[in-house]
Amino acid sequence: DIQMTQSPSTLSASVGDRVTITCRASQSISKWLAWYQQKPGKAPKLLIYEASILESGVPSRFSGSGSGTEFTLTISSLPPDDFATYYCQQYNNYPWTFGQGTKVEIK
Amino acid sequence: QLQLQESGPGLVKPWETLSLTCSVSGGSINSDDYYWGWIRQSPGKGLEWIGSINYRGNTNYNPSLKSRVTISVDTSKNQFSLKLNSLTAADTALYYCARPQTTAGYGDYIYWGQGTLATVS
Numbered sequence: 001d002i003q004m005t006q007s008p009s010t011l012s013a014s015v016g017d018r019v020t021i022t023c024r025a026s027q028s029i030s031k032w033l034a035w036y037q038q039k040p041g042k043a044p045k046l047l048i049y050e051a052s053i054l055e056s057g058v059p060s061r062f063s064g065s066g067s068g069t070e071f072t073l074t075i076s077s078l079p080p081d082d083f084a085t086y087y088c089q090q091y092n093n094y095p096w097t098f099g100q101g102t103k104v105e106i107k
Numbered sequence: 108q109l110q111l112q113e114s115g116p117g118l119v120k121p122w123e124t125l126s127l128t129c130s131v132s133g134g135s136i137n138s139d140d141y142y143w144g145w146i147r148q149s150p151g152k153g154l155e156w157i158g159s160i161n162y163r164g165n166t167n168y169n170p171s172l173k174s175r176v177t178i179s180v181d182t183s184k185n186q187f188s189l190k191l192n193s194l195t196a197a198d199t200a201l202y203y204c205a206r207p208q209t210t211a212g213y214g215d216y217i218y219w220g221q222g223t224l225a226t227v228s
Contacts, residue, residue, distance in 0.1 A: 001171075034215045036216075043221060046217045049215035055208075087154060089156075089214065089215075091213055094167050095171070096144075098153060098155070101153060
């Protein structure tokens with residue numbers, strides 16, 4: 001299985017901060033990476049697919065980059081609504097696998 | 108708007124079989140070649156992909172669960188189902204059904220059910 005490792009596991013930030021989350025794959029996954037946002041009691045919400053394509057309706061403050069084994073999710077200016085947990089997921093090789101999550105909390 | 112809804116028993120006994128159904132509304136399960144998936148989430152293991160199926164019944168399973176999992180589809184009812192046998196406490200989780208946004212077997216899940224909690228005890 002491809003292991004997905006996110007860093008950091010927890011991120012303390014303030015409203016308005018620029019936030020960057022990193023996801024590393026144990027082997028190359030080309031561009032086949034998705035980012036999700038999950039809030040308590042809710043299902044994950046797709047933000048970005050194919051590493052850098054913003055899902056329709058997702059605010060442009062979210063951006064994704066990377067290919068191969070190194071990927072990043074950036075939130076340009078953090079509003080109160082974005083305090084949540086973020087997951088990366090590879091879909092290059094079965095079984096699809098997820099990162100362990102990054103919790104973005106209020107500083 | 109496509110909607111997915113999981114259903115099934117909330118409490119199951121060890122060594123028994125968990126049976127869950129995902130009902131799809133707002134679209135037909137056989138309208139295109141999507142691979143409809145099951146994903147679970149537990150505090151101990153995070154998000155774990157269980158497997159997926161298309162309307163023709165072609166399946167992909169997570170090897171870690173393959174010996175215990177069966178996913179099936181019923182196009183007449185616009186549903187797909189999950190069976191997981193030989194349950195242990197480690198199978199206690201929130202189970203989601205989901206659909207990717209693209210066909211061709213991709214795993215970028217855009218549509219999710221609200222999840223159903225299955226407790227093994």
